[in-house]
Amino acid sequence: MNFRPVPGVLFLLGLAVPLPAAERPNIILVFADDLGWRDVGWHGTDFYETPHLDALAKQGMVFTFGYSATGNCAPSRACLLSGTYTPRHHVYAVQTTDRGPKESQRLVPVPNRSGLARDNVTIADALKAAGYATGIFGKWHLDGPEGAPPAEQGFATVHQSFHTWSDAKTQDPENPKGVFSLTRGATTFIEKNRDRPFFVYLAHHAIHTGLEARPATLKKFQQKTAGAQHTSALYAACLYDLDASVGLLLAKLKELDLEKNTLVVFTSDNGATQESSQEPLRGNKGSYYQAASASLSSYAGPASPRPAAAAIFP
Ligand SMILES: [Ca+2]
Numbered sequence: 001m002n003f004r005p006v007p008g009v010l011f012l013l014g015l016a017v018p019l020p021a022a023e024r025p026n027i028i029l030v031f032a033d034d035l036g037w038r039d040v041g042w043h044g045t046d047f048y049e050t051p052h053l054d055a056l057a058k059q060g061m062v063f064t065f066g067y068s069a070t071g072n073c074a075p076s077r078a079c080l081l082s083g084t085y086t087p088r089h090h091v092y093a094v095q096t097t098d099r100g101p102k103e104s105q106r107l108v109p110v111p112n113r114s115g116l117a118r119d120n121v122t123i124a125d126a127l128k129a130a131g132y133a134t135g136i137f138g139k140w141h142l143d144g145p146e147g148a149p150p151a152e153q154g155f156a157t158v159h160q161s162f163h164t165w166s167d168a169k170t171q172d173p174e175n176p177k178g179v180f181s182l183t184r185g186a187t188t189f190i191e192k193n194r195d196r197p198f199f200v201y202l203a204h205h206a207i208h209t210g211l212e213a214r215p216a217t218l219k220k221f222q223q224k225t226a227g228a229q230h231t232s233a234l235y236a237a238c239l240y241d242l243d244a245s246v247g248l249l250l251a252k253l254k255e256l257d258l259e260k261n262t263l264v265v266f267t268s269d270n271g272a273t274q275e276s277s278q279e280p281l282r283g284n285k286g287s288y289y290q291a292a293s294a295s296l297s298s299y300a301g302p303a304s305p306r307p308a309a310a311a312i313f314p
Contacts, residue, residue, distance in 0.1 A: 024197040026262040027127070028186075028253075030246060031080070031201065033073065033139060033208040034285055036272025037294035038229070039239060046227030048236045052247035056266060057298040068270050071292030072285055074115065074141050076269040077203075081122040081142070081153070089113070089120050091142070115147015124154025124199060133193040135159060137186045138178070138203035155201070159185040176212035176238060177205045179245040187252040194256050202249070206242040209273055213237030217244075229277050267297040 039045055041054040042062060069079030070086060078091035086092050090113040093099075098109035116122070124134045135157035136150045143149045150158050160182060175181050186202045206212075211234045221233035221240070230236065246266065253259040271285045271292040272278055283289025 024130070024132070026190075026198050026200075026258060027132075028190075028200040028202065028249070028262060028264045030249070030264070030266045031077075031138075031203040032242060032266070032268040033203075033205055034270060034273055035207055035239070035242075035268035035296065036276050036278050036284075037281060037291060037296050038278045039272060039276055040296050042298075043296060045230050047221075047224070047230035048239050050239065050243040052243050052250060053266060053298070056246070056250065056264060060264070060298055063295065063297040066267070066295035066297040067293045068268070068295050069293070071270050071287060073139075073269055076293075077140075077142055078116045078120075080269070081124070081201075082116060082120045083123065084120070089116055091116060091147075094141075113146040114144030116142040116153065117146060118148035118152055120153075122153045124150075124201065126154070127197075127199045128154045128156060131197060133157070133189070133196055133198040134201075135186070135189045135198070136201045136203065137182045137189070138201075139205055140203070157189055159189070174214055176214055176241050177207070177210075179204055179206050179242050180248070183245040183249050187249060190252060190258070191256065194258060204242060204245075207235070207238045209275070211235055211238040211275075213241050217241050229279065232275060235275050265297070267295055 037043055039048055039050075040057075041048070041050045042057045068076045070076045070092075072094055074094045075086050075091045078089045079085060082089050090111065092110055092112045095112075095114075096109070097112045098105065124136070128134045134155050136155040137159045140150050142153075160178065172181075182202060182204060186200050189200065190198060213234060214237070217237040217240050218233060221236040224233070224236075226233075250259070250264070253262055253264075271281075271283070271287075271294060274284050276284075278284065278291035278294075281289070281291035281294055283291040285292055
């Protein structure tokens with residue numbers, strides 16, 4: 001039987017069967033914040049540019065019917081890291097579930113937890129138990145009074161992890177949204193752990209509202225003719241700088257000769273804000289329409305079952 005398991009199955013196999021270090025792939029999960037389905041090159045943006053992400057998608061696999069579990073930050077991250085849906089961990093919303101005018105609420109708001117409680121088993125817990133070096137670089141957004149910090153959720157290394165996106169703003173114009181300092185933190189961790197299996201959770205603050213970009217990148221898009229659908233030079237520049245940081249990460253893997261034994265996963269926590277049209281999908285972040293959770297997931301690396309393929313399953 002010619003069976004080629006999908007990456008998720010490989011994860012499970014890797015956790016269930018003790019393997020020598022050389023047979024356990026390194027795993028890098030690059031997680032964008034509020035990057036929409038339509039925003040990347042392989043999904044047809046007519047203005048933004050994502051050359052490194054496009055290359056990653058081309059050499060690996062794109063899950064065209066993939067969805068994030070929910071339409072905004074905290075619950076999406078709680079689902080991703082715990083591998084369970086919201087009724088299991090009770091992180092249904094950022095802040096509370098009863099925001100908005102009470103007279104328009106048709107349902108009784110479900111009780112909400114502010115963060116992921118310590119008794120949830122995360123992918124970092126599982127990989128750490130399997131002998132991986134585990135590190136988070138960037139946004140957590142799952143503690144608060146009812147959640148635990150990343151150091152208590154399986155991450156042995158916690159680098160520049162903030163409670164909210166606004167804490168991440170930097171004063172360095174060459175480091176917009178911290179994309180390059182977070183990536184440097186991750187590559188330093190990778191160099192340090194190159195001889196053992198590692199799990200990198202690189203959770204960017206880009207491109208959540210509060211858009212920032214390097215001055216030269218912004219100028220590049222201000223001089224470019226806008227598309228029919230996508231028009232914002234600042235949005236394009238912020239995304240371009242995020243893409244550039246992914247390029248640096250991939251170059252480091254190649255330099256360290258780790259690319260053949262490293263599974264790189266790129267996706268976003270939820271759909272785009274209203275600053276970026278997602279047509280033909282309807283809606284934006286936070287809504288219950290498709291554009292709120294349609295995923296731009298791409299995978300590349302040794303576990304890709306069919307290089308340069310698009311898979312219609314999530
Ligand atoms: Ca988000």
